[in-house]
Amino acid sequence: MVKQQGIGTSHAKIILMGEHSVVYGQPAIALPLPNVQLNVTLTGRQDNQQIIKSRYYHGSLIDLPVSMVGIKKLIDELIKKFNGQDDGWDLSIQSQLPAERGMGSSAASAIAITRAFFDYYDEPLDRTLLLQLADIEEQVTHRSPSGLDAATVSSDKPLFYVKGRIGVPISMNLDATLVIADTGIKGATKEAITAVQTELTNNKEQAQKHITHLGQLVNQTKDYLANNNVESLGDALNFSQTDLVALNVSDPSLDKLIHIARDSGALGAKLTGGGRGGCMIALTRTAMGARRLASILKDNGAQHIWLQPLDKRGDN
Numbered sequence: 001m002v003k004q005q006g007i008g009t010s011h012a013k014i015i016l017m018g019e020h021s022v023v024y025g026q027p028a029i030a031l032p033l034p035n036v037q038l039n040v041t042l043t044g045r046q047d048n049q050q051i052i053k054s055r056y057y058h059g060s061l062i063d064l065p066v067s068m069v070g071i072k073k074l075i076d077e078l079i080k081k082f083n084g085q086d087d088g089w090d091l092s093i094q095s096q097l098p099a100e101r102g103m104g105s106s107a108a109s110a111i112a113i114t115r116a117f118f119d120y121y122d123e124p125l126d127r128t129l130l131l132q133l134a135d136i137e138e139q140v141t142h143r144s145p146s147g148l149d150a151a152t153v154s155s156d157k158p159l160f161y162v163k164g165r166i167g168v169p170i171s172m173n174l175d176a177t178l179v180i181a182d183t184g185i186k187g188a189t190k191e192a193i194t195a196v197q198t199e200l201t202n203n204k205e206q207a208q209k210h211i212t213h214l215g216q217l218v219n220q221t222k223d224y225l226a227n228n229n230v231e232s233l234g235d236a237l238n239f240s241q242t243d244l245v246a247l248n249v250s251d252p253s254l255d256k257l258i259h260i261a262r263d264s265g266a267l268g269a270k271l272t273g274g275g276r277g278g279c280m281i282a283l284t285r286t287a288m289g290a291r292r293l294a295s296i297l298k299d300n301g302a303q304h305i306w307l308q309p310l311d312k313r314g315d316n
Helices: 066-081 105-120 127-142 148-153 189-202 204-226 230-246 252-263 287-299
Strands: 005-017 028-044 050-053 058-060 089-095 159-161 177-182 268-272 279-284 304-309
Touching: 005 105, 005 148, 005 177, 005 204, 005 230, 005 268, 005 279, 028 105, 028 148, 028 204, 028 304, 050 066, 066 105, 066 127, 089 105, 105 127, 105 148, 127 148, 148 159, 177 252, 177 287, 189 204, 204 230, 230 252, 230 268, 230 279, 252 268, 252 279, 252 287, 279 287, 287 304
Parallel strands: 050 089
Antiparallel strands: 005 028, 028 089, 028 159, 050 058, 177 279, 177 304, 268 279
């Protein structure tokens, strides 16, 4: 059965701890940002045209630009699954997520598109299949994705994640606020992934130490979140940034905002996501402190700011 319209939703995410090391078997912690939303509507047409409407492209599916090849591969697979080669529709993507900033834009698109197709064709969709299908797009966009982005943009709770396993919701009841700041520079995830691979080739022992240490920090952070250990969490963010710099995935735009945040009273600050641009995060003890820091970062070049309270974000 085909509905007149199918709807799919998702939202942004950030990685609190564990970027890049998660690809090599270490754990990571990611936070959903449900107020930063992405919505997809799939509306039937009388003809057999298949039209994509988004902020980056408006036109026929067959003419999707190379930058959206992952989306096209996913849609082609969904069309095949539902024998919808001759079905006409308009697929509209409305997103509040900045692209290429480490907030899960591509995964959020894949999740919402998949949900919209299943809704349109009135078929049930379990979480395992949802993540399998979203991975089709992520394999193209991020080469060897950990699966963390798709798992988090489709979840309403923070996740403790290990590659190849289902993300586990974790307890979070922390008297603190996170400031998320966009450098205004597109992140370069593929370049950053290659940089880590290069470090592992040229400086294997040191690079592996940094990756292992990032995993240790994630495990410690899980306890800090559950036990309201704000100071230690701030230290962990700083230690994580040191490891990420050593793995050559930071850049001057991130370093600038991170140092300003620390100098302005943040308990800790680091990049979030793939790196080489994109976003950074900073921890403050109070919401007032977060608003003050947001203003300072804005004055120093941050393009967009989001504030995320860290109290009662998950349950065991």
